[in-house]
Amino acid sequence: QVQLKESGPGLVQPSQTLSLTCTVSGFSLTSNSVSWVRQPPGKGLEWMGAIWSGGSTDYNSALKSRLSISRDTSKSQVFLKMNSLQTEDTAIYFCTLNYGGIHYWGQGVMVTVSS
Amino acid sequence: DIQMTQSPPSLSASLGDKVTITCQASQNINKFIAWYQQKPGKAPRQLIRYTSTLVSGTPSRFSGSGSGRDYSFSISNVESEDIASYYCLQYDKMWTFGGGTKLELK
Numbered sequence: 218q219v220q221l222k223e224s225g226p227g228l229v230q231p232s233q234t235l236s237l238t239c240t241v242s243g244f245s246l247t248s249n250s251v252s253w254v255r256q257p258p259g260k261g262l263e264w265m266g267a268i269w270s271g272g273s274t275d276y277n278s279a280l281k282s283r284l285s286i287s288r289d290t291s292k293s294q295v296f297l298k299m300n301s302l303q304t305e306d307t308a309i310y311f312c313t314l315n316y317g318g319i320h321y322w323g324q325g326v327m328v329t330v331s332s
Numbered sequence: 333d334i335q336m337t338q339s340p341p342s343l344s345a346s347l348g349d350k351v352t353i354t355c356q357a358s359q360n361i362n363k364f365i366a367w368y369q370q371k372p373g374k375a376p377r378q379l380i381r382y383t384s385t386l387v388s389g390t391p392s393r394f395s396g397s398g399s400g401r402d403y404s405f406s407i408s409n410v411e412s413e414d415i416a417s418y419y420c421l422q423y424d425k426m427w428t429f430g431g432g433t434k435l436e437l438k
Contacts, residue, residue: 251426262368262376262419264427272424275426278333311375315423318381320366 219243221323228329229302239312250315251295255308269290302330338430344438345410352406353433355420360400364424367405371416
């Protein structure tokens with residue numbers, strides 16, 4: 218059974234760095250890609266970036282300069298780091314695993330950027 | 333980056349109606365489009381993958397079609413549980429979501 222769970226701080230101060238972890242169970246990270254998706258309150262879904270099965274990464278061009286995605290396959294964890302946070306980065310952050318076109322999602326974690 | 337133009341942004345329907353949502357990609361996406369349903373406070377739920385393949389558990393009143401740059405998603409016989417927001421997603425080259433469609437009851 219595939220499970221994904223996001224974890225991280227609920228509150229981040231402006232200009233600081235956000236660090237989130239996605240813990241995956243039931244599927245291998247070396248065989249499947251994991252993406253990060255976010256959703257500001259009341260708005261649509263935005264793909265942030267992905268780490269592919271081989272370990273390479275791609276990022277949304279609008280976030281590329283601030284975003285880094287990495288993984289630890291031994292722990293089945295994928296990490297997101299985004300710097301220079303602003304209030305507009307307040308959102309629910311989801312991780313999602315792609316298995317042959319079927320997408321498994323975590324429940325999401327709410328991150329608020331505020332002083 | 334590929335852009336996805338989804339329309340309409342909102343839709344009002346009566347129970348039993350058929351509704352259709354469209355997505356146009358900025359380039360050919362080779363049928364790599366998925367459709368999602370999202371209810372308030374919940375994670376998105378994938379309904380369709382690869383243009384028209386229903387994901388396990390998706391009712392048969394949902395359907396998808398299209399090719400090249402143009403794709404559509406339909407719900408026949410709208411039920412009250414279908415009231416939600418819907419998103420298209422291209423996953424041919426990286427990922428891009430459409431802007432979303434909010435389905436409401438008339």
